[in-house]
Amino acid sequence: MGRPPVFPFYLFILCTLFSPSPALAGPISVPSIPINFTASYLQFIDNSGAFLASENSSFQARITNSKPESRSLYFVIIHVASHTIVWSANRNRHISQSSQLRLTAQGLTLYNDSTHPIWSTPPNPTPVSSMHLLESGNLLLLDSTNNILWQSFDSPTDLLVSGQTLPAGKSLVASSGDDGELSQGSYRLVVGDDDAVLQWNGMVYWKLSMDENTFRDTSLPVDFLMFNATGLFLMGGNGQKIVMKRIIKGNSQGLAFAKLDYKGLLSVVSFDSIDRSSNQVMDGPSDRCQIPMICKKLDVCSSGGSCRCAPGFHNDPRMNNGDCIPTDTSLVFPDSCNNHTDFKYLSLRNELDYFSNDFTDPVIRGVNISLCQSLCSKNCSCLGVFFSQRFGSCYMITDYLGSMKSGSGDRVGYVKMVAVGVPNSDVKDKPGFPTIVAVLLPSSVVLAIAVVVLVCLRRRFSRSKQDDEEMDLVSIPGLPVRIDYAELAEATENFKNQIGSGGFGTVYKGTLLDGSEVAVKKITCLGSQGKREFLTEIAVIGKIHHVNLVRLRGFCAHGPQKLLVYEYMMRGSLDRTLFQGDTVLDWKERCEIALGAARGLAYLHSGCEHKIIHCDVKPENILLHHKSQVKISDFGLSKLLTPEQSGLFTTLRGTRGYLAPEWLTSSAITDKSDVYSYGMVLLEIIRGSKNSTTRSNSSAAALSPCPSTWDSAGQQRVYFPLLALEMHVEGNYLELVDPRLAGQVRSHEVEKMVRIALCCVHEDPNLRPTMTNVVGMLEGVVPLVEPRLKSLNFLRFYGRRFAESSTMSEGTQPNQLMLYRQPTSSTSSTASYNSFSYVSSQQVSGPR
Structure with a gap:
């Protein structure tokens, strides 16, 4: 027809x-x-x-x-x-x-x-x-x-469709409500030069880089945001380079929408055209309490999403808007500061905080609460302040006042109020020199008083000079909370409760005054570094926030003493759980640990404002918390790299067994050196034991391809990376799994991990994947790469030398380890494999 x-x-x-x-x-x-x-x-x-x-x-x-x-x-x-x-x-x-x-x-x-x-x-x-x-x-x-x-x-209005872009400087603007009106509201998604941010009335409350699945590839300025069904991409280099990406798993096809809703939540929704169903695949911020008006003004948002009035405030049923008002009926919000000169400040609990404090620097540091409140009283747009008692930092809330959220206890909030019916006062107490009152006294008494006053003034000027010097030091933006040395000594029982040590110092467990448990690290390896240099580096580290990085809670610079205060990880380091623990980690948790560590390293390499090379990736620096949380520690304490410095950094530091070959040559140390170390850790996660280990006589028959030696107890010493290479060639992956997991893991699951690990330990750094690609391969959104056998042949010589050094160690120096020396450009790769040198473990590891 x-x-x-x-x-x-x-x-x-x-x-x-x-x-x-x-x-x-x-x-x-x-x-x-x-x-x-x-x-x-x-x-x-x-x-x-x-x-x-x-x-x-x-x-x-x-x-x-x-x-x-x-x-x-x-x-x-x-x-x-x-x-x-x-x-x-x-x-x-x-x-x-x-x-x-x-x-x-x-x-x-x-x-x-x-x-x-x-x-x-x-x-x-x-x-x-x-x-x-x-x-x-x-x-x-x-x-x-x-x-x-x-x-x-x-x-664009408040939504992007698959294939749509948003240029730098442009924004999505949410609607004002869910009542059918499309008028513009107060929330915006703004594309900046280096990130995409969510704003409320111009104030930042979330960044795309804060999402745990977002990774930065380059530090180029952003040209535009590109959105498609696979994720959000910030593009630079005239749109040819990915600056930052947030991959959306399991959504490679179909239509998707990225919408900023009227509540301030950025959501990505995929739409299945076949069954006409929608599925939300991403949202930000993940912590809803970070949204400024998730509750009403001066409500407190709890983790469960409930809202209640802040301390000192209550809901008045007679108020139609439901906002919180002061419980003290003699206090009201000031309509302006033109009609008032005497303000009251209603205190909030110190476990409350405000979203903007995490994204703005204090208006002033090193002051007391009175001066902080005085600054607010003089500012007509100021609605309240948050004050850090430990650090003397004053944060000001201006123009708009939203809901509150739970805080860390470091800052105390004060809301600006005025008393009803209190007359204006033109005279206020002001800090300054003491007022001298003339009275009739005997001359001897007057002389004594004069001496006392002069002594007090001299002490005051001395303290003022010291304060000025201290202000000059702490005026560095971005510094975390400063904690007194005396408080840390008390928290750690005078540094008696040691829980670990590493290349940068000794770690102690402590309990702060607010009851929170922390890990206090005494830095011992910074040499003659001055206080300002130390504070500058700590300011950079303090700005780094990622779910897979241990959070720096504070610091202490007390004379020559330099201490860092971290969140405490109750399950300790991976090496204790993996190698020494009574409980065997199942395969799923090992995969989660591998992925979490990879995400943390990827963020250090490409998600930070300054690229950070860890330089000491090992199980001891991978910490575990409850609910399988994985966090990397000791990052940022090695040299912080700018793009110009990255090719010049050759300081030797690390731990033997995890060091990339380029550490022993004049080759530049890059983020690919961390990738090598991660690959070695990944092999240990697969096996559940150290890469250099022993096996009993009964289980050693299968290891004939691997160079080994026997000790007097009938144990065979094995170099596991070489065994992994041999089993990969044979396709016998189950031989590599922790024997305690026998029958619980499928071959293709092990193959995936082994292939990724071997790619990470390629001799040629250029052949190693980036940590961002490692994350993609672990998640299944990036295809697996086939290991290059030619670039893995050096493992055979590592294994042989390991076996030889094991034999020699019985009658020679136990502190020495045979390590491979990478060939120079003038020698062939094959010939260089016979060129080895003895390197002291202290040379290789640095301070331990």
Whole structure:
């Protein structure tokens, strides 16, 4: 049966314009409209206001309401199957049913009832010829040669569609509410030069880089944000380089929307066109209490999502908006500071905090609470302050006051109030020199008083000079909380409770005054480094926040003593659990540990403002907490690298067994050196024992390909990385699994981990994957790479020398270890394998 004749489009337009009844019935399937076209809601009421559709009718251009019960009409592009408005023209000025949209050679113009234009496309020097709606949801204005003169994708509202970009400096603006109105609200997604951030009234409350699945590839300035079904990508280098990426797992195909909703939450939703179902695959921030107005003003947001008034405030049923008001009825919020000179400050509990404190520097440091409040009293826009008692830091809340969240106890909040009926006071106590009151006293008494006053003033000037010097030191932005040495000594029982030691110092367990458990590290290896240099490095480390990195809670610089205070990890280091613990880690938890450590390293390498090479990746520096939390410690204490410095850093530090070959040559140390160390750790996670280990006579038969030696107790000493290489070649992966997991792991699961580990330990650093790609391979979103056997041959010589050194160690120096020396450019790779040297373990490891 033949296809019915197609009704010519120009006849459709003529019938529409001259028909006595302008209403059009039936489905809309016209993807393009020429100029001199007019549409209104009444004209297309039978089609819900739709007058234009994409080729497959996935998207429609409509004049419609955002909700059936709403009488406010908008010109929008809508995704039909999911009923999602992807773009709107007049979101801040709705229209009525008779208002018209006109397409002319000058462009699109939307009029209100009074035929006044309320929205239009920018003027073009070239006349518009037609309007076209693509299957991507992009509305185009084209000239006679089909060049794009304007497109809706260039003017996004609160949502991005798969394939859409958002240029740097542009933003998505959330709607003001969920009542059917599309007007702009207070939340924005803004693309900056180095990150994408969420803002509330201009104040940052979340960054894309804070998401645990986001990784930075380069430090180039951002050109635009690109969104597709696989994730969010910040692009630089004229759009050719990925600066930062947030991969969305399990969503490589199909349509997706990234929307900033009226509550301030950025959500990515995938849509299945087959079963017409939606699935939320990402949101930020993950901690809803970080959103400024997740609750009402001065409500406290708890982790469960409930809201309650802050201490000293309550809900008044007579208040329609439900905001919290002071419990003390004599206090009210000041309407302005022009009519008041005597303010009161209502204190909040010290376990409360405010979202902006994490994203702004204090307005001043090294002051007391009185001066902090005085600064707020003099600022008409100041609504309250947060004050850090330990550090003397003053944070000011201005213009807008949102809800509160749980804090760490380091800052105390104060809300600015004024007493009802209290007269203004022009005289206030001000800090300064003591007032001298003239009284009639005997001359001897007057002389004694004068001496006392002079002594006090001298001490005061001395303290002031010391304070100025201290302020000069602590004026470095980004410093974490400063903790007194006496408090740390008391917290650690005078540094008696030692829980570990490493290349940078000794670690003690302690309990701070607020009851929180911490790990206190005494730094012993910074040599003659001055206080300012120390504080500058600590400021950089203090800004690093990632779920897989141990959080730096504070620091202490007390004379020559330099201490760092970290969160305490109750399960200790990986080596204790993996090699010494009574409980055997199951395969799933080992995979989670491997992934968590990889994410932490990837963030250090590419997610920080300054690239950080760890330089000592080993199980002792991978810490475990409850609920399988994995965090890397001791990062940032090695040299911090700028891009210019990264090729020049050759300081030898690390731990034998995990050092990359380039450590023993003049080759530059890069982030690929950490990748090698991670690969060695990954092999130990697979085996559940050290890479250099022993096996009993009964279980050694299968190890014949691996160079080994026997000790007097009948144990065979094995170099496990070489065994992993041999079993990979043979495809016998189950031989490599921890024997305690026998029968619990499938071969392909082990193969994945072994292949990743072997790729990480390639002799050539350029062949090693980045830690970001390691994360992708572990997650399954990046294809596995096949190990290069030629770049792994050095493991055979490592294994042979390990066996030889094991034999020699019985009668020679036990502190020496045979290590491979990488060939120079003038020697062949094959010949160089016989060139080894003895290197002291202290030389290799650095301070231990």
